Amino acid sequence: MENLFIKADTFIPEINFNAQSGELNISGESYHEYTLEFYQPVFNWLAEYLKTPGRNIVLNFRMSYYNTSTSRRFLxxxxxLEEYQKQQKGTVTVNWYYKPEDVDMxxxxxxxxxDVALTFNLIPLTK
Amino acid sequence: MSATEQPFSIYQFFSQLKLHHFSMVAQGLISQDILSLIALSLKRRPDNQVLARRLFALVVELSQNIFHYSAIKEFSVKDQCEIGVGIVAIGESDTHYLVASGNVANAENASYIARQCDYINTLDSEELKQYYREQRRQPVREGSVGGSIGLIEIARKSGNPIHYEIIPMEDGNVFLIFVAKVRKSVSYDD
Known part of the structure; x- marks a missing residue:
């Protein structure tokens, strides 16, 4: 399966999903109002990827800002992924990175x- | 222009903004591009980054209300869709930053939003957090394209009640104003 890469722009994040390693990276800012349109290809790719059971997936979030509309998409x-872990013998880990001073993130x-039954690591960024 | 009406004066406009400590005002099509410019200008401020991001969150959520609920919309060639027309402003008092928005709205929509605001304003921070998580799980309100959790986010990021005002207009529509305040001295323990 092909990797998924979407270049970041002013109000969209960078999406870098690696099909081989199972490493899914989302980083930057996301405040497009039509988040459904932007995230649809991401959901489509993931739905395809999750058809194979037993994958080991690491989802890395390195967001600095996202709006409430995006917040729904992340959920x-x-x-x-929670469904996949339950039904398809997958293992999913979420690494949620934040700047140490960013109490909101x-x-x-x-x-x-x-809100979700996934392994969540909250990791302060060191640099 | 009627004879009694004063011609528009950029100088008076500037003086008014200065008098009331408004540093940024955008009027017209509140597009994604305008938002990203405001984001840039907030990032240039040397003060507290958490505060700058909270202010930006307020600008985004208030603008996106305009984006979707303004009764006056114009077609944007760049965005290839209709975008709401309104006004967004960032100002400050000695103790607070203010983010204000205004737009012409359908009276019924405005009173729905006002009721939402009244309810949200009764909640404390822990209740807001729970309500936000509850609403995020709900499907979006009919006729709403954006997240209906926008107002809750505004209350959470501002840490103050949301002030609103509904001014009836001659054509049956209303002018809907929101003002969100953020304390300048943000405690990291908040």
């Missing part, structure tokens, strides 16, 4: 961690 993403990670 949908986590739901897909840390809290957002904590809230997702409470």
């Amino acid at each position: 949908e993403l986590f739901d897909m 840390k809290e957002s990670g904590e809230e997702y961690a409470d």
Whole structure:
């Protein structure tokens, strides 16, 4: 399966999903209002990827800002992965990176961690 | 222009903004591009980055209300869709930053949003957090294209009640104003 790469722009994040390593990276800012349109190809790719059971997936979030509309999309993403872990013998780990001073981003990670049954690591960025 | 009406004066406009400590005002099509420019200008500020991001979150959510709910829309060639017309402004007092928005809205939509605001304003920070998570799980309100959790986000990021005002207009529409305030001295323990 092909990798998925979408270059970051002013209001869209960089998407870098590696089909071989199972490493899925989302980074930057996301405040496009039509988040459904932007995230649809991402969901499509993931749905295809999750057809194969037993994968070992690491999802790395390195977001500096996202709007509430994006927040819904991320929850949908986590739901897909939670379902996969339950039904398809997959292992999913979420690494949620935040700048140490960014209390809001840390809290957002904590809230997702409470809302979905996935292994969530909250990791302060060192640099 | 009627004879009694004063001609528009850029100088008076500038003086008014200066008097009320408004550093940024955007009027017209509140597009994604305008938002990214505001983001850039907030990032250039030397002060607290957490505060700058909270202000930007307020600008984004208030603008996206305009984007979707303004009764006046214009077609944007670049975005290939209709975009709301309104006004967004960032100002400050001695103790607070203010983000204000205004747009012409359908009276019914405005009163729906006002009721939402009234409810949100009764919640404390822990209740807001729970309500946000609850609403994020809900499908979006009918006729709403954006996240209906925008207002909750505004209340959370501002840490203050959302002030709103609905001014009836002659054509039956209303002018809907929101003002979100953020304390300048943000505690990291908040």
